[in-house]
Amino acid sequence: MNEKDIKFLEDSFKKYYFDHFDQIRVPDRTSEREFGFQKFNYGMTRHISLKDDKELHLLLMKNIPSDVYCSNACYSFPNLPMNEKDWKEADLIFDIDAKDLNLDCRINHTVSVCTECNSTSTIQKQCPKCNSTKLEKKSLPCTNCIEHSKMEVKKLSEILVDDFAIDKNNIHVYFSGNEGFHIYVYDSQFQDLGSRERSELADYILFKGVIPETFGMKKFKPNRSSFPDFAEKGWRGRFSQEVYGSKSKRSKIISELIANGYHSFQSTLEDLTERIGVKIDPNVTMDVHRIFRLPGSLNSKSGLTKTLCKDISKFNPYIEASYLDDKTVEVVADCPVEFKLKNKKFGPYKTEKITIPTYAAVYMICKKLATIS
Numbered sequence: 001m002n003e004k005d006i007k008f009l010e011d012s013f014k015k016y017y018f019d020h021f022d023q024i025r026v027p028d029r030t031s032e033r034e035f036g037f038q039k040f041n042y043g044m045t046r047h048i049s050l051k052d053d054k055e056l057h058l059l060l061m062k063n064i065p066s067d068v069y070c071s072n073a074c075y076s077f078p079n080l081p082m083n084e085k086d087w088k089e090a091d092l093i094f095d096i097d098a099k100d101l102n103l104d105c106r107i108n109h110t111v112s113v114c115t116e117c118n119s120t121s122t123i124q125k126q127c128p129k130c131n132s133t134k135l136e137k138k139s140l141p142c143t144n145c146i147e148h149s150k151m152e153v154k155k156l157s158e159i160l161v162d163d164f165a166i167d168k169n170n171i172h173v174y175f176s177g178n179e180g181f182h183i184y185v186y187d188s189q190f191q192d193l194g195s196r197e198r199s200e201l202a203d204y205i206l207f208k209g210v211i212p213e214t215f216g217m218k219k220f221k222p223n224r225s226s227f228p229d230f231a232e233k234g235w236r237g238r239f240s241q242e243v244y245g246s247k248s249k250r251s252k253i254i255s256e257l258i259a260n261g262y263h264s265f266q267s268t269l270e271d272l273t274e275r276i277g278v279k280i281d282p283n284v285t286m287d288v289h290r291i292f293r294l295p296g297s298l299n300s301k302s303g304l305t306k307t308l309c310k311d312i313s314k315f316n317p318y319i320e321a322s323y324l325d326d327k328t329v330e331v332v333a334d335c336p337v338e339f340k341l342k343n344k345k346f347g348p349y350k351t352e353k354i355t356i357p358t359y360a361a362v363y364m365i366c367k368k369l370a371t372i373s
Contacts, residue, residue, distance in 0.1 A: 004372040005365050006040045010064045012324055012362050013298055016305075017060040020323055023305060024060075024296035026053040028186075032074035032088065036291045037065035040300070046291060049079035066300035069291035082289060089191040092198070093292060094205075095284040096152045097180035098145035105144045109337050110137055113368045119351075120334045120369055138367045140339045141179035150312055153181050156278045159205055160185065163234050175317045177299025177306040182292065199286040207235065207277030210269050215239055217257065217265040227254045242276055243268070303362035319343065324359035331361050335369040 001009075017024075027033055030053070036046030037059070046069070050056050060068065071078070072093050076086035099106070112135040113120050114127035126133045153173055160166045172184040190201070203209050212218070215236060216227035228236035230247045243257075244250045257265055284290065293299065293306050307321040318341050333349035333356075340346070346360050353373055364370035 001041055001365075001368075002371065008329070008372050009040055009066070009300075009303075009362060009365060012303070012358055013066070014061065014064045015325070016298055016323055017057075017064075020296075020305075021053075021057055021060070023307075023323070024053070024056065024294065025308070026056055027070055029074050030056075032076070032078060034071040034073070034075060034078040034085070034291060035059070035294075036069040037063060038067045038300070039063065040066045047079055047081065049077075066298075068294045068297045070294045071289070071291045073288055087288065090288040092185040092188060092190045092193070092201075093284065093290075094156060094183040094185075095176075095180065095281040096149055096156065096183070096279060097176070097281065098141050098149045099139065099179060100279050100281065101145070101148050101152070103145060103148055105142055106139060109140045109142050109145075109339070111140065111336055111367075111369065112136070113138055118334075118368070120336055122336050136368070138369065139179060140337055140367065145179055146317060149180055150315070152279050153183060153312055155276075156183055156205065156280065159278065163204075164188075164190075173309045173312055174295050175304075175307045175309055175315065175321050177293065177297075177304045177321065178301045181309070182306070193288075195286045195288055198288065199282065202280060202282035202285040205278045205280055205285075206282060207273045210235070210273070212262060212265045212269065215265075215269070216254075217262060219262045222258050224251075224254055224258070227257070238276055239272065242272060301366055303359065303366050322359050324362055326357045326359070328355050329358055329361045330355050330373040331364065331370040332373050333364055333370040335364055339363070 031049065031051050034046065035048040035050050036044055038044050050059065073090035074088045076088065078085060107123060110123055111120050112124050114130060114132050115134045115136055116132040117127060117130040119127060119129040121128050124135065127135060157171055160171055161168055166185055166188050170186045170188060172186065174182045176182055216222065228240045230240045230244065230250060231237065232240065244253050295306050295308065297306055299306060303324055304317060304321040305323050309315040322341050330353060332351065332353050334351045335347045335349045338345055338347045341360055341363060346356060361370060
């Protein structure tokens with residue numbers, strides 16, 4: 001990224017942190033958290049300890065980070081190296097990202113950026129301009145991506161409440177600032193779980209590693225009465241709803257499952273994993289030392305804000321997470337797909353000079369699809 005683009009992004013980010021610091025959620029037990037940040041074109045700086053929101057505000061204004069992070073864990077000594085921090089406990093956090101949902105729409109809004117000549121194109125195996133195969137993919141997520149991600153969030157919330165008795169008020173959902181959601185669970189019985197236990201929890205939510213016996217199927221002489229009932233709680237109940245469809249079909253379908261045999265039933269469970277398991281990133285859930293994007297901070301992949309979703313059904317990130325101002329700026333845009341921010345459509349552009357609002361310019365520059373004129 002060239003110096004003019006970095007200067008423009010830093011000025012835009014600094015103005016946001018000056019005008020909208022009230023959007024930042026300073027975590028509880030601030031002094032026990034590890035903070036970290038990145039700057040444009042620089043690596044990560046972490047193992048930072050802050051006492052309160054004033055010190056955080058000073059860090060933001062002084063360093064103008066491209067991204068700022070905070071640990072899910074609490075430590076006795078958050079500023080020391082990892083093996084000396086003295087881990088206490090950690091919030092339980094889940095990550096749901098549209099890129100992991102394998103949606104058909106992605107091919108329509110994914111752009112290839114050539115790292116050799118910087119030209120852009122729709123998905124290609126090689127650059128149409130210089131024939132280089134060194135291409136970087138950039139996604140401009142669409143409404144369909146967000147809606148399917150929301151569906152996964154709702155499935156996850158249902159499991160957390162129904163299967164693990166977590167209070168709804170302790171589940172906070174944040175738009176990540178790019179193309180997914182972070183789900184935080186606070187003040188739960190899971191705070192002191194280690195990585196192994198969190199990995200097992202993730203497997204349960206993913207519907208991973210399930211065995212036929214759990215759902216009534218045995219290798220020899222399966223018993224019809226062992227199969228799930230429609231009214232059961234947890235995965236057995238969800239299995240019933242998905243496989244039987246209705247109570248009236250239960251008996252007939254159980255007969256078919258038994259007739260098809262044990263190995264066929266295993267295949268049915270594998271198909272169900274894809275359909276009813278929640279598509280979380282298990283590596284995020286099991287990591288008790290990860291530093292997460294700070295709620296209320298900007299995401300350098302888009303210039304959008306990591307925003308609390310008060311009503312996930314109605315939440316529109318391209319309106320509610322777009323806080324940068326409308327001041328116009330002139331850029332050279334090379335963006336082959338259309339996108340929408342604040343109810344305005346932009347693109348497609350083919351290496352052309354345009355005048356657009358700051359929020360749209362930042363969005364494209366962050367995705368390497370525009371540069372300051």
